[in-house]
Amino acid sequence: MKARSLPRPGTLLVYALLIGFMLFYLLPIYLMFITGLKSFAEVNLRTMWNLPAGIQFDNFAAALERLLPNLINSLTLTIPAAIISSILGSLNGYVLSKWKFRGANLIFTLVLFGMFIPYQSVLIPLVQFMQRLGLYGGIPGLILVHVIYGIPITTLIFRNYYASVPGEVMAAARIDGADFLGIYRYIMIPLSLPGFVVVIIWQFTNIWNEFLFAVVLTNPANWPITVALNNLAGSQIVEWNVQMAGALLAAIPTLIVYVLLGRYFIRGLMAGALKG
Amino acid sequence: MKSLKWISLLVLAGMLLAACAPAASPEGEAATGEVEVFSWWTAGGEADGLAAMQEVFSAEYPNLTFVNAAVAGGAGTNARAVLATRLSAGDPPSSWQGHAGQELIGTYVAAGQIEPLNDLYDQNGWLDVMPQTLIPLISQDGNIYSVPVNIHRANVMWYNPAVLEANGATVPATWDEFLTSAETLLANGVTPLAMGEQWTSMHLLETVLLGSLGADGYAGLWDGSTDWAGPEVTAALETFQQVLTYVNSDASTLSWDQAAQLVVDGDAAFTIMGDWADGFFVSLGLTPETDFGWAPAPGTDGLFQFLSDSFVLPVNAKNPEGAIAWLTVAGSKEGQEAFNPIKGSICARTDCDPALFDAYLQSAIADWNTDTVVGSLTHGVVANDAWKSEIDTALGLFLADGDVAAFQSALATACSSSGACQ
Amino acid sequence: MNTRQEKLLAFAFITPSIIAIGIFVYGFIGWSLRVSLSSWRGLLPDYTWAGLSNFIGLFQDRRFLIDIQNTLIFTIFFLAASLVIGLLLAILIDRIKWAGNLFRGVFLFPMAVSFIVTGVAWRWLMNPATGSRISGLNLLFDNLGLDFLINNWHTTAPPWGIAFVVIPAVWQMSGFTMALYLSGIQSIPAELRESAKMDGANEFQVFRYIILPLLNPVTLSAVIILGHISLKIFDLIVAMSGKDLRLDVPSIYMWTTTFDGNNFARGAAIGILMLLGVALLVVPYLIYTNRTEIDV
Numbered sequence: 001m002k003a004r005s006l007p008r009p010g011t012l013l014v015y016a017l018l019i020g021f022m023l024f025y026l027l028p029i030y031l032m033f034i035t036g037l038k039s040f041a042e043v044n045l046r047t048m049w050n051l052p053a054g055i056q057f058d059n060f061a062a063a064l065e066r067l068l069p070n071l072i073n074s075l076t077l078t079i080p081a082a083i084i085s086s087i088l089g090s091l092n093g094y095v096l097s098k099w100k101f102r103g104a105n106l107i108f109t110l111v112l113f114g115m116f117i118p119y120q121s122v123l124i125p126l127v128q129f130m131q132r133l134g135l136y137g138g139i140p141g142l143i144l145v146h147v148i149y150g151i152p153i154t155t156l157i158f159r160n161y162y163a164s165v166p167g168e169v170m171a172a173a174r175i176d177g178a179d180f181l182g183i184y185r186y187i188m189i190p191l192s193l194p195g196f197v198v199v200i201i202w203q204f205t206n207i208w209n210e211f212l213f214a215v216v217l218t219n220p221a222n223w224p225i226t227v228a229l230n231n232l233a234g235s236q237i238v239e240w241n242v243q244m245a246g247a248l249l250a251a252i253p254t255l256i257v258y259v260l261l262g263r264y265f266i267r268g269l270m271a272g273a274l275k276g
Numbered sequence: 277m278k279s280l281k282w283i284s285l286l287v288l289a290g291m292l293l294a295a296c297a298p299a300a301s302p303e304g305e306a307a308t309g310e311v312e313v314f315s316w317w318t319a320g321g322e323a324d325g326l327a328a329m330q331e332v333f334s335a336e337y338p339n340l341t342f343v344n345a346a347v348a349g350g351a352g353t354n355a356r357a358v359l360a361t362r363l364s365a366g367d368p369p370s371s372w373q374g375h376a377g378q379e380l381i382g383t384y385v386a387a388g389q390i391e392p393l394n395d396l397y398d399q400n401g402w403l404d405v406m407p408q409t410l411i412p413l414i415s416q417d418g419n420i421y422s423v424p425v426n427i428h429r430a431n432v433m434w435y436n437p438a439v440l441e442a443n444g445a446t447v448p449a450t451w452d453e454f455l456t457s458a459e460t461l462l463a464n465g466v467t468p469l470a471m472g473e474q475w476t477s478m479h480l481l482e483t484v485l486l487g488s489l490g491a492d493g494y495a496g497l498w499d500g501s502t503d504w505a506g507p508e509v510t511a512a513l514e515t516f517q518q519v520l521t522y523v524n525s526d527a528s529t530l531s532w533d534q535a536a537q538l539v540v541d542g543d544a545a546f547t548i549m550g551d552w553a554d555g556f557f558v559s560l561g562l563t564p565e566t567d568f569g570w571a572p573a574p575g576t577d578g579l580f581q582f583l584s585d586s587f588v589l590p591v592n593a594k595n596p597e598g599a600i601a602w603l604t605v606a607g608s609k610e611g612q613e614a615f616n617p618i619k620g621s622i623c624a625r626t627d628c629d630p631a632l633f634d635a636y637l638q639s640a641i642a643d644w645n646t647d648t649v650v651g652s653l654t655h656g657v658v659a660n661d662a663w664k665s666e667i668d669t670a671l672g673l674f675l676a677d678g679d680v681a682a683f684q685s686a687l688a689t690a691c692s693s694s695g696a697c698q
Numbered sequence: 699m700n701t702r703q704e705k706l707l708a709f710a711f712i713t714p715s716i717i718a719i720g721i722f723v724y725g726f727i728g729w730s731l732r733v734s735l736s737s738w739r740g741l742l743p744d745y746t747w748a749g750l751s752n753f754i755g756l757f758q759d760r761r762f763l764i765d766i767q768n769t770l771i772f773t774i775f776f777l778a779a780s781l782v783i784g785l786l787l788a789i790l791i792d793r794i795k796w797a798g799n800l801f802r803g804v805f806l807f808p809m810a811v812s813f814i815v816t817g818v819a820w821r822w823l824m825n826p827a828t829g830s831r832i833s834g835l836n837l838l839f840d841n842l843g844l845d846f847l848i849n850n851w852h853t854t855a856p857p858w859g860i861a862f863v864v865i866p867a868v869w870q871m872s873g874f875t876m877a878l879y880l881s882g883i884q885s886i887p888a889e890l891r892e893s894a895k896m897d898g899a900n901e902f903q904v905f906r907y908i909i910l911p912l913l914n915p916v917t918l919s920a921v922i923i924l925g926h927i928s929l930k931i932f933d934l935i936v937a938m939s940g941k942d943l944r945l946d947v948p949s950i951y952m953w954t955t956t957f958d959g960n961n962f963a964r965g966a967a968i969g970i971l972m973l974l975g976v977a978l979l980v981v982p983y984l985i986y987t988n989r990t991e992i993d994v
Contacts, residue, residue: 121969194881234319254810387741473940665959672943
């Protein structure tokens, strides 16, 4: 545990820096928010810093009305996909970091390379393949696709995370008689919390915000919220006030996930492992 | 372990939820009577116009369900990508929106993806009400391939009367006149011409080409009779380059409506944009002729550079009878009168009631009936997607380096790769 | 169960992933390769053999060369800035006792907002107009008396315009880098730090010689993740640039040539070249890191 100490001048500096950064990070959000409160005629580059003439949440209400029908689609897509792909990544990472069978590193590199494939270049064969599988048009197919394309990055994060688990821990577990699954269950999983936090943050965000696969692989009835958000904009004259309001609303579920998972950034997990 | 149980419960719940989610919709909607219409009209006047036309459709065909599969994206860039994947999977919608002309013919007809509609035209007597100049542009080998819903005009110059008066400027009739008054405007701190991101510069280019080459010269560019490498085109491109020097320096960061906004805010004198700008100005609460004025782009008086949104009948369409029903409404007087005033365009048909339209659109209707008609490049009439894409790259490079000779040679190459030139 | 059997079991567990990646990544890359060697130019598939003409054409294509240059500049600045800022934020948050949750949430939030809307907001912020039409950050600087910061942002003449696009990208992604580093820092046993301090090391030395080396695996993950974002970046740049060629990157060229121009063969060739470029960079880095992996 960090020793409790009195606030030092250094701490003030740290807070000052953090607050400075916070302003940088919040500035565009502030812009989006006040634009979301403006009427269409008020949206103008010249007056973009001006506060809206009146506080009215019409745009947010209009955006909400158009986004809500697709919310359930996004939830049924993102929650299972994020969880499944993180479990899969954890298992893969465990195997590739602790059970170095011949070719493990090669397999890791080949799997990793999958991260770099641009989604737009696989659209056509993907659609044709999913059709052959009978999974074209609905959410389950989209879940499968996101789980598969999430394998490289989740495996990467977990593998490097587990790689830093000391060898003594494994050795001690084996002396106690634990086997492949046992070590995973009783040693790795308890240590994995920060890893799961990071991976679920990433996967949830990416799957929630992903547009291309979403619009191509599902029928209009199954469109996730990203398609509805894109459609808020309009093609010729874009109503940015409504669009920004909508974007902020669509980001809320992801923010909730960040806040909930943030509590699990627990310190000193490794400390317990060494002591034990 | 507690957390393991919790996680597995979540996964189970998730899978249950996913199983309850609607499954992929079955093929062959003839029994259920769904008509899936694909467009990029998702918001604003476009969506409202579509909704109005849909109401006409539902009233006339109460047994058919309209499924709006619109996907937003400027000029349909997202919608066309989705359409391409659906066509590759053999899953076309009942109908889709496309720009009449080579954008449809050069892409979809060439791939055998859409059906000729001559029978439909005969049944509905459309050949009598659709403009004669339009029909050849949406046909190939005598087959008509789409039902145009509206007409937009590309070669319109919008201006702020107050700015012109304050600076003693008049609406230029030729580009030379524009260049002369541009100097005065610039000296007074007014941007002569407001322009936006890259596609608006292609829009500007096509009006400059039309203004310099005239109707025949311009039309000749697209069938090989005008030489892209010749001196007339060089002169037009040099004019274009000169015009660009009077454009706002932050053009690439503005959308077309933000550029148009410069005009109504008094920061710029002119902007060249299609007549959807009228709908934009009106939505800001501005009065036509008082707060904003319009004229044909310099050098193009008497010429109507048009574009048209139209609907097609796909080969193996979902619910072909329903698709035909939709096309019938799209081409009907009722449907077009419902759609166009709201969308901010004029009917493709010549018999719509002018009283339904606002001040600008009424003048457009008058011009449409008398002017010589040529097609727009930026909006898919005269060149197919591949050719237009090559022109776009050449234009982008020109905007970056200003090399007219390289630009012209790239344009000539684009023409020959498209097959229209030798 | 002996070790060999266990290794077989381990391999069995990873087999479904291998098969899935085999089909969905390598199978489709194979399709893409086939298309890139063909003359498919239209909606109908056309696999007529065209050899390497698409690839040769790309290397003679001015637009593609601009793309490569932009990608290199963007990637270098993006990686450097994200890593440094992410690490800095992680260190700062690690040291405070209050409001850690709040700061973490604020820094992560940008990642949750759609890239397209982010791009537009930053496009407005980075508007380069001066004089009576000044707006965005330039206006802010002007009001704060920071006139020397006013500049042309992403409309700066090539090749540096693209470097400014790094700012919104870092804004969006450095929070995640911070999260990666935070989870890494907080996994370092406190005992290590304490014993180092007892040996007389000051804060900086503890950081440089204990913490930083132990974060190497995290840096590796971060570099690869940020790198893959950088190479595939699309929505943000389109939203900011409106497909301006001066800010063109391979993914935009691939999109416009495939879906706006129906030239599938050239689009596939661009995709293959992007992957080859990645392979050239990533593989050696992985080999190097595998050899120097720290086994605590």
